Amino acid sequence: MPLTEELGSGRWLFRWRTYLPLGMSAVVFASFPYFDYPFGSPLLDHVWECVCLLVGAIGLIIRGMTAAYLPRDTSARNTTQQMAERLNTTGMYSIVRNPLYLGNCCLGLAAALFLRVWWVPLIYLLAFMLYYERIIFAEEMFLRQKFGQEYMRWASRTPVFLPNLSLWQKPALPFSFRTLIRREYQTAVTLVVVLFVMEQLTELYLEHRWHVDTMRKYILGFSACGFVIIRFVHKKTTLLRVDGR
Secondary structure, three states: OOHHHHHHHHHHHHHOOOOHHHHHHHHHHHHHHHOOOHHHOHHHHHHHHHHHHHHHHHHHHHHHHHHOOOOOOEOOOOOOOOOEOOOOOOEHHHOOOOHHHHHHHHHHHHHHHOOOOOHHHHHHHHHHHHHHHHHHHHHHHHHHHHHOHHHHHHHHHOOOOOOOHHHOEOOOOOOOHHHHHHHHHHHHHHHHHHHHHHHHHHHHHHHOOOOOOHHHHHHHHHHHHHHHHHHHHHHHOOOOOOOOO
16 A cells, blocks of 8 residues: 555544444454363453452553653544644653554553453454554654654654663653543543443353352442543543643
8 A cells, every 4th residue: 555545544534543443343252152261260260350459450550650751742532633732752652653653552552351252352453553553654654744854863763662671761851640631531420431341241251141240240340430420530631630630
């Protein structure tokens, strides 16, 4: 494909990047006939769930460590156009050029692993690489045009996707818990809801019954209440606002 078409597809994917992962739902439903407890053991199944939660937690930590130090008008959730008033080169951006996408990869992988079917995470990773490659290409063309040599110097030493911890530089801004909550509460609640739904659907398919245990009820209820409260505070007050953030 010509580079101009690559750039065009990358811009389109950037605009719809939030919804494109829904295409994986077909793979999820196709995997149900193959779902089973690891080696038929409910105990190992709980261990596997903990592994999936750990992978998801790593994704949340990566995104959180990125979001908590971000200035305003950079790395936003906007979908209509590219936006960057300054080039982020410190903190997580000093060890990898796309830390938020790396966090997304871990979050999606946690959900894919949750299905206990080996080819689901494989398909997920291949799909992730294919469409995020084009998104990153479009973003980097934008940043190169906007920041010129400053971008080229940073990009030449910083890996695209696999972090190099030896390059770590202290973030330019101080840690902001309010910025972290404002930017990432939706991500955390989405992970909880996705894993809950997948767990319920797979158990419904395997055991032919709908049952929500007490712990899941508390987790889901706490997440729902937290989401409503934080969203109200975010939209209706300035409590989560920080100057320049």
